[in-house]
Amino acid sequence: MSTSTLEVKQTHPRATEATKFVTLRGDYATGDFVMHRGGVLKEVVVAYESWGKLSDNHDNVVLVFGGLSSSAHACSSELDPSNGWWEYMIGPDKPIDTNKYYVVCVNTLGSCFGSTSPSSINPETGQVYGLDFPDLSIEDIAKSAHHALLDLGIDHVHTVVGSSMGGMSALAYALMYPQELDHLVSISAATRALPFTIAVRSLQREIIRCDPAFKNGLYPSDEKPTSGMVLARKLGLMSYRAAEEWHQRFNRARVSADRKSEDRFGIEFEVESYLDYNAHKFVKTFDANSYLYLSRVMDLFDVADHGGSVNAGLAMIQTKSALIIGVETDILFPVHQQQEIADGIRKTGSPVEFVQLNSINGHDSFLVDEEHFAPVMRKFFEQNSNA
Amino acid sequence: MSTSTLEVKQTHPRATEATKFVTLRGDYATGDFVMHRGGVLKEVVVAYESWGKLSDNHDNVVLVFGGLSSSAHACSSELDPSNGWWEYMIGPDKPIDTNKYYVVCVNTLGSCFGSTSPSSINPETGQVYGLDFPDLSIEDIAKSAHHALLDLGIDHVHTVVGSSMGGMSALAYALMYPQELDHLVSISAATRALPFTIAVRSLQREIIRCDPAFKNGLYPSDEKPTSGMVLARKLGLMSYRAAEEWHQRFNRARVSADRKSEDRFGIEFEVESYLDYNAHKFVKTFDANSYLYLSRVMDLFDVADHGGSVNAGLAMIQTKSALIIGVETDILFPVHQQQEIADGIRKTGSPVEFVQLNSINGHDSFLVDEEHFAPVMRKFFEQNSNA
Numbered sequence: 001m002s003t004s005t006l007e008v009k010q011t012h013p014r015a016t017e018a019t020k021f022v023t024l025r026g027d028y029a030t031g032d033f034v035m036h037r038g039g040v041l042k043e044v045v046v047a048y049e050s051w052g053k054l055s056d057n058h059d060n061v062v063l064v065f066g067g068l069s070s071s072a073h074a075c076s077s078e079l080d081p082s083n084g085w086w087e088y089m090i091g092p093d094k095p096i097d098t099n100k101y102y103v104v105c106v107n108t109l110g111s112c113f114g115s116t117s118p119s120s121i122n123p124e125t126g127q128v129y130g131l132d133f134p135d136l137s138i139e140d141i142a143k144s145a146h147h148a149l150l151d152l153g154i155d156h157v158h159t160v161v162g163s164s165m166g167g168m169s170a171l172a173y174a175l176m177y178p179q180e181l182d183h184l185v186s187i188s189a190a191t192r193a194l195p196f197t198i199a200v201r202s203l204q205r206e207i208i209r210c211d212p213a214f215k216n217g218l219y220p221s222d223e224k225p226t227s228g229m230v231l232a233r234k235l236g237l238m239s240y241r242a243a244e245e246w247h248q249r250f251n252r253a254r255v256s257a258d259r260k261s262e263d264r265f266g267i268e269f270e271v272e273s274y275l276d277y278n279a280h281k282f283v284k285t286f287d288a289n290s291y292l293y294l295s296r297v298m299d300l301f302d303v304a305d306h307g308g309s310v311n312a313g314l315a316m317i318q319t320k321s322a323l324i325i326g327v328e329t330d331i332l333f334p335v336h337q338q339q340e341i342a343d344g345i346r347k348t349g350s351p352v353e354f355v356q357l358n359s360i361n362g363h364d365s366f367l368v369d370e371e372h373f374a375p376v377m378r379k380f381f382e383q384n385s386n387a
Numbered sequence: 388m389s390t391s392t393l394e395v396k397q398t399h400p401r402a403t404e405a406t407k408f409v410t411l412r413g414d415y416a417t418g419d420f421v422m423h424r425g426g427v428l429k430e431v432v433v434a435y436e437s438w439g440k441l442s443d444n445h446d447n448v449v450l451v452f453g454g455l456s457s458s459a460h461a462c463s464s465e466l467d468p469s470n471g472w473w474e475y476m477i478g479p480d481k482p483i484d485t486n487k488y489y490v491v492c493v494n495t496l497g498s499c500f501g502s503t504s505p506s507s508i509n510p511e512t513g514q515v516y517g518l519d520f521p522d523l524s525i526e527d528i529a530k531s532a533h534h535a536l537l538d539l540g541i542d543h544v545h546t547v548v549g550s551s552m553g554g555m556s557a558l559a560y561a562l563m564y565p566q567e568l569d570h571l572v573s574i575s576a577a578t579r580a581l582p583f584t585i586a587v588r589s590l591q592r593e594i595i596r597c598d599p600a601f602k603n604g605l606y607p608s609d610e611k612p613t614s615g616m617v618l619a620r621k622l623g624l625m626s627y628r629a630a631e632e633w634h635q636r637f638n639r640a641r642v643s644a645d646r647k648s649e650d651r652f653g654i655e656f657e658v659e660s661y662l663d664y665n666a667h668k669f670v671k672t673f674d675a676n677s678y679l680y681l682s683r684v685m686d687l688f689d690v691a692d693h694g695g696s697v698n699a700g701l702a703m704i705q706t707k708s709a710l711i712i713g714v715e716t717d718i719l720f721p722v723h724q725q726q727e728i729a730d731g732i733r734k735t736g737s738p739v740e741f742v743q744l745n746s747i748n749g750h751d752s753f754l755v756d757e758e759h760f761a762p763v764m765r766k767f768f769e770q771n772s773n774a
Binding site for chain 1: 518580583584585586587589592593594596598614618621622625629630633637638639650651652654655656657658662679683686689718721
């Protein structure tokens with residue numbers, strides 16, 4: 001186990017004292033990290049945070065995979081008291097109770113928040129990867145987390161939890177390393193992307209690539225494709241939330257006169273202002289190349305690549321129990337795709353709890369709808385606790 | 388009544404021998420066309436096509452308003468045998484039967500297909516309007532059609548039919564000129580846009596405006612903001628169709644190797660190819676400034692501007708009968724908004740038929756789903772025929 005150099009930390013816009021890094025030993029034979037679709041990475045770093053205490057027999061590890069935009073900072077700690085992206089879910093006496101569990105959240109391979117990514121330096125060339133970063137797959141993300149845990153001395157996980165893209169990573173982890181986890185929680189994930197979702201993400205990528213500042217991925221750090229990223233993120237936000245939520249929240253409210261744009265087609269409605277604020281906030285820290293790679297992995301992932309069919313792939317999963325959660329207002333990973341996951345795993349004989357929540361917040365519900373999510377998660381983690 | 392000059396025809400990329408033009412006399416007092424939100428237009432031209440024969444007592448006129456991208460060419464004729472955008476709906480023995488009805492389809496004010504628009508010459512300056520075109524409203528579109536008919540000697544309409552944006556125009560027509568129509572057909576329209584729909588359109592406009600070639604609306608005709616228009620149109624197409632349709636049609640089919648892009652993030656899935664083909668086809672003829680203005684009118688339209696509430700506005704409609712059609716898979720003008728229109732008009736005592744179709748084609752169903760739409764429309768027009 002080795003930890004990061006200061007250099008790595010400096011390239012990560014959200015790094016704090018809580019962020020830890022592990023440089024992977026790589027694959028057994030070569031020490032390289034061989035990618036699922038070909039190509040290799042050398043000296044792969046995985047950023048992570050952890051909460052709680054690893055039990056003596058290592059039987060209380062919860063591995064958390066986040067969505068496209070998540071860092072490893074899932075919740076606050078003494079070292080980083082700022083709220084994490086799943087603050088209500090993880091912590092002492094919270095649904096994933098860090099009094100009982102040792103929770104590890106990894107930053108996704110390819111993400112710009114500390115793990116090796118297109119904005120990292122390629123050790124072979126001394127140059128930033130950019131679009132020379134090899135093809136990335138959900139399988140690589142799962143493997144990087146698996147290697148990270150092994151290098152940290154953890155060879156078995158109590159529960160793997162993933163939401164959105166992280167749910168795909170959790171599914172991949174469970175079918176690639178079926179002997180190395182006991183339980184699985186998959187939230188608003190998919191066995192494979194459907195064409196509407198592919199279209200939404202493809203357009204986001206094309207918008208970024210059409211920004212003249214993108215320069216085929218070789219943008220300097222002070223001239224980033226901000227305009228394209230803002231537009232792409234707005235489209236992302238539209239796909240993450242739900243029409244009815246915005247109806248209730250904004251309806252047709254106008255921005256106040258002092259906030260109204262002078263531009264003939266500028267911001268006039270509150271919903272436009274909301275999107276603009278959130279998109280600009282996002283692009284301050286998120287890297288365009290990481291966005292492209294992580295967006296694409298979700299299009300490409302297909303459980304059917306494992307075994308020839310979705311059900312054959314899901315049949316590789318051998319958990320003691322699984323919790324599959326879907327949200328009725330999710331247009332990106334619709335609830336029928338959660339049902340498919342639950343049905344497929346159930347066919348293996350594993351006990352599966354499928355929960356369909358009527359959250360109003362669309363695909364993003366797991367991030368914000370504590371009321372619906374917390375009790376379901378709390379119950380699952382309480383009933384499976386070894387403590 | 389006056390007709391167009393050759394100049395007008397030359398600026399219209401879809402003009403044929405079937406396209407007719409009427410230069411409006413304008414408002415009574417000044418001869419100008421006073422806009423709903425302020426500003427005036429001079430020498431307003433409305434392009435239109437017509438089919439069938441005007442009855443001696445002028446009691447068989449059907450006025451058709453199309454969607455954002457529609458020209459006046461709703462169906463073929465001897466003068467223009469090419470298929471129109473509503474070919475299955477209008478014609479001899481078709482649901483809107485031109486053996487009985489005299490059908491007039493107007494090109495929307497602000498559209499680039501022959502009516503006065505941002506790409507027209509401002510007669511006061513001799514320059515193209517561009518973004519100096521005044522604020523446009525659905526009410527202006529309804530008024531321009533009303534003036535066009537009056538100038539053509541038609542002071543009463545048997546039925547006003549509108550779909551999508553055209554449905555908004557039809558509603559505006561019916562509440563602004565309640566004595567001048569007998570029947571109303573509104574398809575996949577809205578009394579007012581909801582925030583999700585506003586967001587989708589706002590982003591399309593911003594994408595266009597961010598294209599460096601847009602040049603604040605002053606792009607030369609040989610250097611148009613094609614890239615922004617393609618991206619915007621793709622987003623439009625996503626909102627017009629339905630996820631389940633694409634699932635059935637494309638699923639995860641890949642393009643053949645010879646059609647696959649070399650680009651790392653280029654086209655790989657059939658759904659991406661479909662969007663790319665259709666978006667490029669669209670932008671060959673559609674003007675960016677027209678797109679911006681027509682997109683914005685749909686955000687701004689609000690029946691509640693007439694009388695202080697949606698129901699007060701709808702209460703101005705006094706038709707002998709109305710047919711309101713909605714589609715279950717429509718995410719842009721959802722079916723509950725069609726129900727709202729039907730309920731509101733019904734409160735006036737007018738007979739209203741509300742039909743909810745389970746078309747799979749989303750908002751665009753009226754364009755393509757003959758099977759569901761034709762029988763409903765045929766029945767309505769047969770039972771109301773004076774012939």
